[in-house]
Amino acid sequence: xxxxxxxxxxxxxxxxxxxxxxxxxxxxxxxxxxxxxxxxxxxxxxxxxxxxxxxxxxxxxxxxxxxxxxxxxxxxxxxxxxxxxxxxxxxxxxxxxxxxxxxxxxxxxxxxxxxxxxxxxxxxxxxxxxxxxxxxxxxxxxxxxxxxxxxxxxxxxxxxxxxxxxxxxxxxxxxxxxxxxxxxxxxxxxxxxxxxxxxxxxxxxxxxxxxxxxxxxxxxxxxxxxxxxxxxxxxxxxxxxxxxxxxxxxxxxxxxxxxxxxxxxxxxxxxxxxxxxxxxxx
Amino acid sequence: xxxxxxxxxxxxxxxxxxxxxxxxxxxxxxxxxxxxxxxxxxxxxxxxxxxxxxxxxxxxxxxxxxxxxxxxxxxxxxxxxxxxxxxxxxxxxxxxxxxxxxxxxxxxxxxxxxxxxxxxxxxxxxxxxxxxxxxxxxxxxxxxxxxxxxxxxxxxxxxxxxxxxxxxxxxxxxxxxxxxxxxxxxxxxxxxxxxxxxxxxxxxxxxxxxxxxxxxxxxxxxxxxxxxxxxxxxxxxxxxxxxxxxxxxxxxxxxxxxxxxxxxxxxxxxxxxxxxxxxxxx
Numbered sequence: 188x189x190x191x192x193x194x195x196x197x198x199x200x201x202x203x204x205x206x207x208x209x210x211x212x213x214x215x216x217x218x219x220x221x222x223x224x225x226x227x228x229x230x231x232x233x234x235x236x237x238x239x240x241x242x243x244x245x246x247x248x249x250x251x252x253x254x255x256x257x258x259x260x261x262x263x264x265x266x267x268x269x270x271x272x273x274x275x276x277x278x279x280x281x282x283x284x285x286x287x288x289x290x291x292x293x294x295x296x297x298x299x300x301x302x303x304x305x306x307x308x309x310x311x312x313x314x315x316x317x318x319x320x321x322x323x324x325x326x327x328x329x330x331x332x333x334x335x336x337x338x339x340x341x342x343x344x345x346x347x348x349x350x351x352x353x354x355x356x357x358x359x360x361x362x363x364x365x366x367x368x369x370x371x372x373x374x375x376x377x378x379x380x381x382x383x384x385x386x387x388x389x390x391x392x393x394x395x396x397x398x399x400x401x402x403x404x405x406x407x408x409x410x411x412x413x414x415x416x417x418x419x420x421x422x423x424x425x426x427x428x429x430x431x432x433x434x435x436x437x438x439x440x441x442x443x444x445x446x447x448x449x450x451x452x453x454x455x456x457x458x459x460x461x462x463x464x465x466x467x468x469x
Numbered sequence: 470x471x472x473x474x475x476x477x478x479x480x481x482x483x484x485x486x487x488x489x490x491x492x493x494x495x496x497x498x499x500x501x502x503x504x505x506x507x508x509x510x511x512x513x514x515x516x517x518x519x520x521x522x523x524x525x526x527x528x529x530x531x532x533x534x535x536x537x538x539x540x541x542x543x544x545x546x547x548x549x550x551x552x553x554x555x556x557x558x559x560x561x562x563x564x565x566x567x568x569x570x571x572x573x574x575x576x577x578x579x580x581x582x583x584x585x586x587x588x589x590x591x592x593x594x595x596x597x598x599x600x601x602x603x604x605x606x607x608x609x610x611x612x613x614x615x616x617x618x619x620x621x622x623x624x625x626x627x628x629x630x631x632x633x634x635x636x637x638x639x640x641x642x643x644x645x646x647x648x649x650x651x652x653x654x655x656x657x658x659x660x661x662x663x664x665x666x667x668x669x670x671x672x673x674x675x676x677x678x679x680x681x682x683x684x685x686x687x688x689x690x691x692x693x694x695x696x697x698x699x700x701x702x703x704x705x706x707x708x709x710x711x712x713x714x715x716x717x718x719x720x721x722x723x724x725x726x727x728x729x730x731x732x733x734x735x736x737x738x739x740x741x742x743x744x745x746x747x748x749x750x751x
Contacts, residue, residue: 233644313741364519422710422713423713424704424707428706431731435736452715454738454740455738456734456735456739457738457739457741459739459743463600468735
């Protein structure tokens with residue numbers, strides 16, 4: 188019985204998607220009879236709904252429901268909702284480390300190249316001239332990220348809070364779709380890194396807590412796979428699409444999390460602050 | 470009967486997604502029993518498959534199937550597949566126009582501001598120093614895009630081919646998800662603009678035809694909604710997510726379409742070539 192009712196529910200959801208349009212997108216090309224293109228132009232329903240409670244901080248999901256429809260209960264409830272609401276923007280700046288010695292056998296040998304240090308320096312300069320009051324600098328514990336962050340920090344106020352984080356070390360977040368031939372980590376790598384990088388996402392990505400009154404600006408110096416996975420997750424795009432994005436060394440990716448829980452990508456892989464001769468991605 | 474078998478197929482697809490992971494993503498929070506987080510770490514199937522034939526140019530979809538398994542038929546087939554294959558990269562640079570007079574009542578009054586002209590000039594300079602041999606400059610026919618393109622063109626070789634395109638004028642591509650309060654075009658606008666902007670996507674986004682031997686570089690000077698919709702469509706992310714992206718005036722967004730049909734986003738809303746005082750987005 189349980190199974191049957193589940194099937195029915197999923198079937199109904201499936202049909203909803205067909206009616207609404209991009210079933211095509213969800214199901215792939217193999218189900219040709221469901222290829223409904225552009226049907227939003229006649230009768231639109233989104234193919235994928237935005238999950239408002241993605242960070243488990245949506246006030247309605249936290250506050251105890253109204254006891255009754257009496258005005259005093261309603262007022263109390265509304266007050267508590269208001270108290271639970273986020274009031275500020277959390278800005279996250281995701282910085283990829285500079286170019287490094289890929290021939291190194293251990294992490295400690297994978298240090299920045301001369302060019303990599305220059306990239307970090309140029310990015311530090313750019314960040315400093317944005318006239319932002321940084322709240323926190325988080326550094327991946329891998330050598331190339333630590334080096335990059337140290338060079339960047341030279342351009343930032345001396346009193347900036349700095350923390351090291353192992354969760355944002357480089358890794359294999361989730362098998363990419365479409366798969367690519369030249370990059371095929373072992374399943375156990377996705378198994379271990381995937382959970383870690385998901386944990387990192389949940390550590391840093393959430394709307395501002397209600398007690399935060401000022402917009403905050405956090406710098407995370409980390410790695411290409413981690414940042415690309417974060418971008419897909421934060422925008423609620425399919426996370427396995429992360430390898431459709433390419434990031435330059437030392438690039439700036441800026442994501443804002445609004446009080447509503449909505450998320451905005453403001454730039455991605457920005458290295459316009461570098462002369463073209465400094466730009467590399469591998 | 471037909472209905473039943475459809476239901477079953479969708480039900481199976483739905484279950485596949487649950488087994489594979491991000492059912493949560495596809496179905497939203499309302500179906501709590503299907504919230505399976507991180508299950509790719511145990512048994513991974515992508516939540517959404519990449520559509521390899523998105524531009525209807527996948528060789529296997531064009532070439533007539535093998536007549537038989539005889540070696541001569543096989544050879545002939547393989548030859549034709551080889552001939553139908555794309556051999557070069559198509560690079561598309563999507564430029565948003567500069568800041569403009571939003572108080573203008575007609576398009577002709579919505580001309581660039583002084584700052585908007587400076588932004589266009591800085592972006593032209595940046596594009597010229599990338600050392601790229603541009604093949605084509607496409608300009609939206611709206612005044613602010615025409616002005617921006619003219620200023621940019623001053624920095625490009627005089628012999629660059631220029632075309633005007635009405636399909637890439639600004640509009641309402643598809644109702645955004647999540648919806649936003651301050652921007653609610655009428656249904657008829659989505660109805661008309663949606664089909665036009667989809668047509669624009671199909672005009673400019675496709676892998677290089679087999680006869681193209683050299684990588685090509687196309688500049689499209691157009692508009693924020695159009696560019697954001699293009700990015701989502703090209704990456705096969707849900708197109709209604711386009712408003713989760715913000716684009717600066719005069720910004721550069723770079724997408725590469727590989728011979729395999731795979732698509733790479735190289736940067737988005739890049740304005741690092743401007744001093745911060747020149748950067749605006751509204």
